[in-house]
Amino acid sequence: xxxxxxxxxxxxxxxxxxxxxxxxxxxxxxxxxxxxxxxxxxxxxxxxxxxxxxxxxxxxxxxxxxxxxxxxxxxxxxxxxxxxxxxxxxxxxxxxxxxxxxxxxxxxxxxxxxxxxxxxxxxxxxxxxxxxxxxxxxxxxxxxxxxxxxxxxxxxxxxxxxxxxxxxxxxxxxxxxxxxxxxxxxxxxxxxxxxxxxxxxxxxxxxxxxxxxxxxxxxxxxxxxxxxxxxxxxxxxxxxxxxxxxxxxxxxxxxxxxxxxxxxxxxxxxxxxxxxxxxxxxxxxxx
Amino acid sequence: xxxxxxxxxxxxxxxxxxxxxxxxxxxxxxxxxxxxxxxxxxxxxxxxxxxxxxxxxxxxxxxxxxxxxxxxxxxxxxxxxxxxxxxxxxxxxxxxxxxxxxxxxxxxxxxxxxxxxxxxxxxxxxxxxxxxxxxxxxxxxxxxxxxxxxxxxxxxxxxxxxxxxxxxxxxxxxxxxxxxxxxxxxxxxxxxxxxxxxxxxxxxxxxxxxxxxxxxxxxxxxxxxxxxxxxxxxxxxxxxxxxxxxxxxxxxxxxxxxxxxxxxxxxxxxxxxxxxxxxxxxxxxxxxxxxxxxxxxxxxxxxxxxxxxxxxxxxxxxxxxxxxxxxxxxxxxxxxxxxxxxxxxxxxxxxxxxxxxxxxxxxxxxxxxxxxxxxxxxxxxxxxxxxxxxxxx
Numbered sequence: 001x002x003x004x005x006x007x008x009x010x011x012x013x014x015x016x017x018x019x020x021x022x023x024x025x026x027x028x029x030x031x032x033x034x035x036x037x038x039x040x041x042x043x044x045x046x047x048x049x050x051x052x053x054x055x056x057x058x059x060x061x062x063x064x065x066x067x068x069x070x071x072x073x074x075x076x077x078x079x080x081x082x083x084x085x086x087x088x089x090x091x092x093x094x095x096x097x098x099x100x101x102x103x104x105x106x107x108x109x110x111x112x113x114x115x116x117x118x119x120x121x122x123x124x125x126x127x128x129x130x131x132x133x134x135x136x137x138x139x140x141x142x143x144x145x146x147x148x149x150x151x152x153x154x155x156x157x158x159x160x161x162x163x164x165x166x167x168x169x170x171x172x173x174x175x176x177x178x179x180x181x182x183x184x185x186x187x188x189x190x191x192x193x194x195x196x197x198x199x200x201x202x203x204x205x206x207x208x209x210x211x212x213x214x215x216x217x218x219x220x221x222x223x224x225x226x227x228x229x230x231x232x233x234x235x236x237x238x239x240x241x242x243x244x245x246x247x248x249x250x251x252x253x254x255x256x257x258x259x260x261x262x263x264x265x266x267x268x269x270x271x272x273x274x275x276x277x278x279x280x281x282x283x284x285x286x287x
Numbered sequence: 288x289x290x291x292x293x294x295x296x297x298x299x300x301x302x303x304x305x306x307x308x309x310x311x312x313x314x315x316x317x318x319x320x321x322x323x324x325x326x327x328x329x330x331x332x333x334x335x336x337x338x339x340x341x342x343x344x345x346x347x348x349x350x351x352x353x354x355x356x357x358x359x360x361x362x363x364x365x366x367x368x369x370x371x372x373x374x375x376x377x378x379x380x381x382x383x384x385x386x387x388x389x390x391x392x393x394x395x396x397x398x399x400x401x402x403x404x405x406x407x408x409x410x411x412x413x414x415x416x417x418x419x420x421x422x423x424x425x426x427x428x429x430x431x432x433x434x435x436x437x438x439x440x441x442x443x444x445x446x447x448x449x450x451x452x453x454x455x456x457x458x459x460x461x462x463x464x465x466x467x468x469x470x471x472x473x474x475x476x477x478x479x480x481x482x483x484x485x486x487x488x489x490x491x492x493x494x495x496x497x498x499x500x501x502x503x504x505x506x507x508x509x510x511x512x513x514x515x516x517x518x519x520x521x522x523x524x525x526x527x528x529x530x531x532x533x534x535x536x537x538x539x540x541x542x543x544x545x546x547x548x549x550x551x552x553x554x555x556x557x558x559x560x561x562x563x564x565x566x567x568x569x570x571x572x573x574x575x576x577x578x579x580x581x582x583x584x585x586x587x588x589x590x591x592x593x594x595x596x597x598x599x600x601x602x603x604x605x606x607x608x609x610x611x612x613x614x615x616x617x618x619x620x621x622x623x624x625x626x627x628x629x630x631x632x633x634x635x636x637x638x639x640x641x642x643x644x645x646x647x648x649x650x651x652x653x654x655x656x657x658x659x660x661x662x663x664x665x666x667x668x669x670x671x672x673x674x675x676x677x678x679x680x
Contacts, residue, residue, distance in 0.1 A: 002513045009505035106334055114338035116526065118558045125537065137537050140505075210502040210530035212558045216336045220500050252506035256495065259507075263469055263498035 023195020074196020
């Protein structure tokens with residue numbers, strides 16, 4: 001029973017990783033840039049979630065607002081940070097991204113205070129017994145529902161719509177896609193919007209599970225999401241999803257059974273190194 | 288540069304805003320403009336992950352300086368706090384210590400920071416023979432840096448021992464699961480707890496470690512559920528313990544949770560919400576104290592900071608008052624005389640009666656606080672001089 005419980009806890013964590021890592025993978029696929037500032041958008045989602053919920057009393061409204069606002073800020077980050085640097089080596093954009101991420105932590109602190117924010121009346125606290133002896137809070141169940149819903153919605157979009165097909169074409173060969181009439185800029189903005197909105201949703205859910213949003217909430221995702229997309233095979237959406245879930249479960253078991261030797265991050269990176277030794281291209285790399 | 292601007296910003300929060308502008312324009316102006324004040328250096332994390340504790344500690348220290356100055360200062364001379372943001376990082380704290388000692392010409396320093404930064408600065412203070420008080424950093428090696436280093440709060444081990452007595456003897460719970468924060472704070476608490484566990488009949492059924500970055504304790508809680516302990520001894524800070532306690536209760540575990548001074552903030556109660564009710568901690572500050580010093584502090588802090596007092600604020604406040612008391616007694620600007628005066632401290636401050644042992648470790652009672660109706664309240668006091676004796680060398 002404990003093993004099943006640990007698997008479930010790991011999958012919930014993995015679902016959060018997946019929501020965060022998706023945007024990073026999309027951006028890498030399109031621009032070959034490591035978008036570290038993505039983690040700041042995750043934090044922003046958390047703040048919007050708490051502020052709107054506390055202000056309006058509606059968690060649903062907060063979740064939607066957070067996704068929308070974070071999505072637009074994500075688009076703005078492309079316009080302001082990355083677009084002017086596209087002609088430069090990717091290292092320049094990476095450094096700019098790290099700079100924006102660090103500055104955003106301090107900005108959150110100045111705007112919202114160093115102590116972080118909490119829900120005055122945390123929603124979704126009820127419990128459901130999903131298996132005998134294992135009950136989960138509504139919030140945890142929502143994490144899974146949201147991740148599955150959003151990610152499969154995105155999957156459907158990628159396969160069945162013109163913009164989805166155009167996006168995939170752009171990832172494979174931007175020049176050819178452009179010459180076939182695909183508006184590459186639109187694809188980039190759309191990808192930033194979707195990826196950032198998902199990170200915003202993840203931020204809201206994490207803020208609810210912890211009942212805390214801190215300026216430094218993005219610190220761990222900022223590098224762990226990078227590990228996930230490397231693990232998945234850079235730029236592979238499916239790989240990032242598999243890697244997210246695998247990492248969530250590995251960390252859950254690792255915390256219990258080797259936690260006194262390695263902390264959660266070390267477990268994640270040890271796993272990353274082991275996989276890369278066997279499959280240097282990542283779990284599900286594109287050819 | 289970013290760093291200096293931030294230091295200047297924090298200094299600007301003091302009443303000496305004008306001088307802060309001077310720091311930016313020309314460092315040398317500060318010396319001449321404030322030659323008639325007694326300067327106390329204060330390194331504190333105002334940015335980065337520990338900024339919340341740093342902010343509280345700064346409020347506490349400023350309150351202490353304000354109170355001393357309002358009461359006429361040190362034999363007529365005013366105290367001035369020279370504040371630097373160390374980001375709770377040793378690599379920031381060490382050069383700041385040098386700067387405070389050599390450029391700012393402080394008479395003594397106080398650390399409002401965590402152990403890593405405090406250790407790095409303590410070595411430099413000890414070598415330069417300038418008195419230095421660690422307000423709430425708990426690492427055992429801090430006071431071992433030298434004769435000039437003191438600590439006004441409990442070492443981790445001492446508090447861990449108090450935790451064992453609280454759980455094993457006062458609560459009568461024998462099967463305990465430990466959740467340990469894997470930094471110097473959590474580890475030294477765990478050491479003290481385990482050292483005394485046997486003496487109070489405690490069986491440690493399991494110990495789990497987590498890192499300061501963790502806010503998600505699902506797997507650990509699942510395992511504790513399977514362990515079925517009588518009580519949970521969990522180290523952490525309010526920002527880890529808040530999520531942890533709320534997740535523990537959300538998972539349906541109803542065993543007593545015992546923490547320590549890291550929980551000691553109103554923010555812990557805000558994060559954990561209803562789940563915080565009944566949580567016990569060992570700490571330095573008694574919210575329901577009848578002592579005038581403590582009541583004064585609690586009232587003054589809330590008025591100044593706009594939120595209720597916490598342990599780090601009380602500890603920083605205490606450290607400033609200890610220094611002020613020693614400055615009055617030593618009378619001169621002589622640092623060796625000041626050091627001796629600090630060593631002989633016999634003072635009641637906001638965190639209780641303070642005196643130091645030969646190593647510079649504080650000797651005082653441990654306060655046990657409990658969350659009741661959304662506030663910290665008095666539960667009991669542990670005043671066992673033998674159990675709580677800090678190491679003397």
